[in-house]
Amino acid sequence: MKLLSKVYEPQKVEDKWYSHWVEKNYFHSEPNSKKKPYTIMIPPPNVTGMLTMGHILNNTLQDILVRKARMEGYETLWLPGTDHAGIATQTKVEKELKKKGKTRYDLGRENFIKLIWEWKEKYGGIIINQLKKLGVSCDWERERFTLDEGLSQAVREVFVDLYNKGLIYKGKRIINWCPVSHTALSDEEVIHKDVNGHFWYFKYPLKENNNEHILIATTRPETMLGDTAIAVNPKDERYKKYIGKTVILPIVNREIPIISDEYVDKEFGTGAVKVTPAHDPNDYEMGKRHDLEFINIMNDDATMNKNTPEKFVGLTRENARKLVVKEMDNLGLLAKVENHQHSVGYSEREDVPVEPLLSHQWFIAMEKLAKPALQVVNEGKVTFNPSRWIKTYNHWLENIKDWCISRQLWWGHRIPVFYCKDCGWESAEKTDPIKCPKCNSKNIYQDKDVLDTWFSSWLWPFSTLGWPEKNKDLDYYYPTDDLVTGPDIIFFWVARMIMAGLEFKDEIPFKNVYFTGIIRDSQGRKMSKSLGNSPDPLDIIAKYGADTLRFGTMLIAPKGQDILFDESQLETGRNFLNKLWNATRFIFMNIDDDDDFSKLTIENITLSTPEKWILSKLQNTVKSVNDNLDNYRFNDASKDIYNFTWNYFCDWYIELIKPSLFAESDTVSQKEKKSSIFVAIYTLKTILKLLHPFTPFITEEIWNSIKNENETDLIVSEWPKIDDKLLDKEIENEMELVMKIITAIRTIRSEMTVPPSKKADVLIQDDSEKYKDILNRNSNYIKSLGKIENLTIDKRIEKPEMSATAVVEKLQIYIPLEGLIDTDKEKERLKKEIASYEGRLKAVQGKLKNPNFVKRAPENIVEHERKKEKSYLESLELLRKNFEKLG
RNA sequence: GGGCGCUUAGCUCAGUUGGUUUAGAGUACCUGCCUUACAAGCAGGGUGUCAUUGGUUCGAGUCCAAUAGUGCCCACCA
Numbered sequence: 001m002k003l004l005s006k007v008y009e010p011q012k013v014e015d016k017w018y019s020h021w022v023e024k025n026y027f028h029s030e031p032n033s034k035k036k037p038y039t040i041m042i043p044p045p046n047v048t049g050m051l052t053m054g055h056i057l058n059n060t061l062q063d064i065l066v067r068k069a070r071m072e073g074y075e076t077l078w079l080p081g082t083d084h085a086g087i088a089t090q091t092k093v094e095k096e097l098k099k100k101g102k103t104r105y106d107l108g109r110e111n112f113i114k115l116i117w118e119w120k121e122k123y124g125g126i127i128i129n130q131l132k133k134l135g136v137s138c139d140w141e142r143e144r145f146t147l148d149e150g151l152s153q154a155v156r157e158v159f160v161d162l163y164n165k166g167l168i169y170k171g172k173r174i175i176n177w178c179p180v181s182h183t184a185l186s187d188e189e190v191i192h193k194d195v196n197g198h199f200w201y202f203k204y205p206l207k208e209n210n211n212e213h214i215l216i217a218t219t220r221p222e223t224m225l226g227d228t229a230i231a232v233n234p235k236d237e238r239y240k241k242y243i244g245k246t247v248i249l250p251i252v253n254r255e256i257p258i259i260s261d262e263y264v265d266k267e268f269g270t271g272a273v274k275v276t277p278a279h280d281p282n283d284y285e286m287g288k289r290h291d292l293e294f295i296n297i298m299n300d301d302a303t304m305n306k307n308t309p310e311k312f313v314g315l316t317r318e319n320a321r322k323l324v325v326k327e328m329d330n331l332g333l334l335a336k337v338e339n340h341q342h343s344v345g346y347s348e349r350e351d352v353p354v355e356p357l358l359s360h361q362w363f364i365a366m367e368k369l370a371k372p373a374l375q376v377v378n379e380g381k382v383t384f385n386p387s388r389w390i391k392t393y394n395h396w397l398e399n400i401k402d403w404c405i406s407r408q409l410w411w412g413h414r415i416p417v418f419y420c421k422d423c424g425w426e427s428a429e430k431t432d433p434i435k436c437p438k439c440n441s442k443n444i445y446q447d448k449d450v451l452d453t454w455f456s457s458w459l460w461p462f463s464t465l466g467w468p469e470k471n472k473d474l475d476y477y478y479p480t481d482d483l484v485t486g487p488d489i490i491f492f493w494v495a496r497m498i499m500a501g502l503e504f505k506d507e508i509p510f511k512n513v514y515f516t517g518i519i520r521d522s523q524g525r526k527m528s529k530s531l532g533n534s535p536d537p538l539d540i541i542a543k544y545g546a547d548t549l550r551f552g553t554m555l556i557a558p559k560g561q562d563i564l565f566d567e568s569q570l571e572t573g574r575n576f577l578n579k580l581w582n583a584t585r586f587i588f589m590n591i592d593d594d595d596d597f598s599k600l601t602i603e604n605i606t607l608s609t610p611e612k613w614i615l616s617k618l619q620n621t622v623k624s625v626n627d628n629l630d631n632y633r634f635n636d637a638s639k640d641i642y643n644f645t646w647n648y649f650c651d652w653y654i655e656l657i658k659p660s661l662f663a664e665s666d667t668v669s670q671k672e673k674k675s676s677i678f679v680a681i682y683t684l685k686t687i688l689k690l691l692h693p694f695t696p697f698i699t700e701e702i703w704n705s706i707k708n709e710n711e712t713d714l715i716v717s718e719w720p721k722i723d724d725k726l727l728d729k730e731i732e733n734e735m736e737l738v739m740k741i742i743t744a745i746r747t748i749r750s751e752m753t754v755p756p757s758k759k760a761d762v763l764i765q766d767d768s769e770k771y772k773d774i775l776n777r778n779s780n781y782i783k784s785l786g787k788i789e790n791l792t793i794d795k796r797i798e799k800p801e802m803s804a805t806a807v808v809e810k811l812q813i814y815i816p817l818e819g820l821i822d823t824d825k826e827k828e829r830l831k832k833e834i835a836s837y838e839g840r841l842k843a844v845q846g847k848l849k850n851p852n853f854v855k856r857a858p859e860n861i862v863e864h865e866r867k868k869e870k871s872y873l874e875s876l877e878l879l880r881k882n883f884e885k886l887g
Numbered sequence: 888g889g890g891c892g893c894u895u896a897g898c899u900c901a902g903u904u905g906g907u908u909u910a911g912a913g914u915a916c917c918u919g920c921c922u923u924a925c926a927a928g929c930a931g932g933g934u935g936u937c938a939u940u941g942g943u944u945c946g947a948g949u950c951c952a953a954u955a956g957u958g959c960c961c962a963c964c965a
Contacts, residue, residue, distance in 0.1 A: 590924095
């Protein structure tokens with residue numbers, strides 16, 4: 001037996017147990033034909049990442065599922081890993097370089113990649129170690145990285161396959177260009193923000209008549225340098241006469257046609273639109289329709305290129321804009337400027353406006369892949385929790401656009417397409433060719449671009465298991481069971497994984513998806529570095545321990561709703577774990593050194609009322625925890641355990657057994673005491689099991705101090721089974737009455753300010769003798785918990801002159817309070833009580849008086865209301881009588 | 888413009904298929920307690936037009952519709 005400190009100190013136990021679990025290899029999984037597999041693939045955090053509250057929520061949920069499955073006897077695999085995070089990682093290392101006054105171009109591609117690998121080896125493990133602090137039970141022997149050799153092979157296999165199927169193609173399109181990272185982005189990597197900009201009204205002079213102008217409005221004046229037409233709606237009477245004519249593009253002095261196109265909205269702006277086909281997606285479409293010229297006016301960094309007049313070359317977008325406006329003004333062609341709010345696309349990573357740019361990029365044709373992915377979710381083969389995300393998923397997939405997968409970066413999977421300079425051969429290859437297979441020339445080279453990071457992520461559920469090789473792992477663990485992730489990456493990741501799973505494995509990648517909420521600060525703002533409102537989870541762990549962070553988060557995280565996080569909310573969790581700790585201490589204090597419980601079982605001991613009651617309540621709790629966890633209701637499950645432990649086990653059971661524990665020693669009470677303690681230990685152990693997935697450290701610590709020698713560590717112990725024989729509704733009802741009586745007595749004492757140190761006498765009148773047996777059986781408990789000196793229970797009791805009264809069902813309770821009673825106060829109290837019952841009675845009678853209710857409501861409901869009515873009437877009668885006696 | 892959430896006690900929020908709850912928890916608050924597990928505790932207390940308005944139903948916080956406020960996602964309006 002251990003001497004436990006008065007307050008639980010997580011810092012002393014957490015690291016110890018984590019090392020112990022790892023040493024014992026409990027997290028490791030191997031295919032085992034005798035067991036069913038249970039598999040979760042971690043959403044791989046960015047290798048550059050630091051642990052955030054989002055990770056805490058996400059990984060705690062996964063760990064709960066995994067630890068429970070492990071205890072339930074599944075062969076459990078939680079496979080961890082990190083993502084190479086193309087842009088994020090490259091940017092980070094480039095910033096380091098910049099401090100030394102260098103760029104990646106100074107190093108060259110090969111050396112730069114080498115440098116990132118060095119950086120990865122040095123810092124890439126940080127987030128993994130942070131996760132370990134949280135207690136996650138991942139199989140670290142199977143840790144993967146998206147740029148690992150195996151995963152890279154999977155990427156290449158997939159690319160070649162899609163290329164050969166014609167689903168990957170190279171095309172010239174308007175794409176989102178990030179002028180800071182100098183790369184194309186997918187549509188999903190662009191965030192639209194509403195910005196307060198301007199509408200500039202420009203006059204473009206007609207060639208045919210220099211004094212005549214056509215007025216256009218634009219939010220981006222600098223793009224006029226690339227204008228190749230003016231468009232109007234064919235039905236617009238105002239402009240009909242201009243169609244087919246020509247204007248002179250000011251500043252540039254280029255002749256451009258006036259065309260008509262249905263796209264133009266007559267009502268918007270001036271009804272005439274400048275057309276810049278190389279810098280706007282809509283203009284691009286118009287340009288194609290009308291065979292316009294495509295003039296790219298920008299360099300990769302969004303400065304003006306030599307396709308613009310000399311004074312603009314080299315200017316940034318912003319400066320070019322200013323100069324255009326100024327020049328137009330000087331030329332007298334700036335008609336007016338208006339404030340105008342509009343939406344601008346920003347690069348998700350760099351937070352700068354993206355530039356729509358005409359460029360050669362690689363794309364995946366998505367439509368064919370989307371169809372089966374839609375089907376499996378809508379047929380319920382893959383379930384979404386909460387299910388409302390299905391709509392979001394459907395909407396995206398039904399309107400899917402081709403995925404731009406090439407990035408002009410160096411860090412990532414290089415596109416495995418090779419070209420021959422001599423004969424023009426082009427092909428996607430699984431391994432690097434040495435010479436051109438067509439003309440034998442060695443003059444071949446590989447495409448310079450790398451793939452979007454998500455191109456490796458979408459293969460994660462099977463690439464991590466060794467695909468494309470066929471092996472036991474893949475057969476055994478795939479498809480996986482649950483995916484836990486945020487709804488913000490439903491398009492980036494979830495949908496694409498489903499598509500990839502179906503296309504390459506011919507099977508769904510996971511059976512269920514649980515979408516977490518998003519953790520926000522106490523004012524509802526998204527947590528972000530720039531706002532500085534994101535607490536460092538490691539600081540919290542240092543302060544409260546990982547268990548408190550985990551349990552506290554679970555308590556406040558309802559299914560799929562966003563969470564407003566405030567550190568003070570964790571105190572509930574901390575206090576609870578301390579409560580559990582102290583309940584354990586109490587049990588230890590009442591175990592004698594020579595006690596031996598090893599031969600005792602629930603079946604072979606004599607159970608008295610509190611034991612039967614707590615065991616019955618325990619069965620209900622196990623049932624409810626199971627049910628809630630099966631439905632991903634983590635916060636309900638954590639509340640089940642919280643309420644059972646605190647409100648039933650600590651507040652009532654432990655208090656109820658105290659008399660037998662403290663009783664003078666004789667053989668009978670010794671036996672009773674032993675049963676009480678045994679059941680206390682049994683219950684505590686079950687609580688530890690239920691709680692272990694939520695708070696692994698404290699439960700393992702307590703478990704190891706209390707377990708029998710032949711028992712395993714808690715992490716691999718057996719999940720509690722429900723024992724129907726221990727369910728006892730009658731005992732629960734009996735205890736409920738006893739608890740009501742005790743509470744009524746306590747209430748009187750408190751309201752009459754009788755200090756707990758002062759023992760009182762209590763008389764209970766049981767007129768009908770309906771409760772005779774129950775009262776006799778439980779009189780000791782009532783005496784003990786009600787702090788009663790003499791308890792008299794009888795059929796015929798006259799109300800003592802100076803006494804306070806209470807009514808519990810048909811029982812009259814009297815507490816003589818000579819000298820303490822304040823008649824007015826007592827009257828007030830009774831009045832309130834009567835009013836309360838009258839209110840209830842009114843509600844019940846309202847229902848019962850309604851003939852339709854009696855006729856149409858189910859019988860058990862009507863019956864229940866009748867019982868309530870009867871009980872209220874009886875109580876009211878007694879209360880009124882007592883009230884009258886007070887005069 | 889379309890879609891999806893949210894609105895319940897001072898605060899933060901639960902409330903799963905409508906009926907054992909005249910609506911619950913934590914926290915804050917009030918009263919009394921260092922009662923030999925725990926003051927991070929114990930006992931007691933009350934706190935609400937469940938956003939508004941209609942509808943369905945014997946019965947609505949719960950289902951439906953509209954309205955208001957609020958948040959998020961998607962969408963090419965120059």
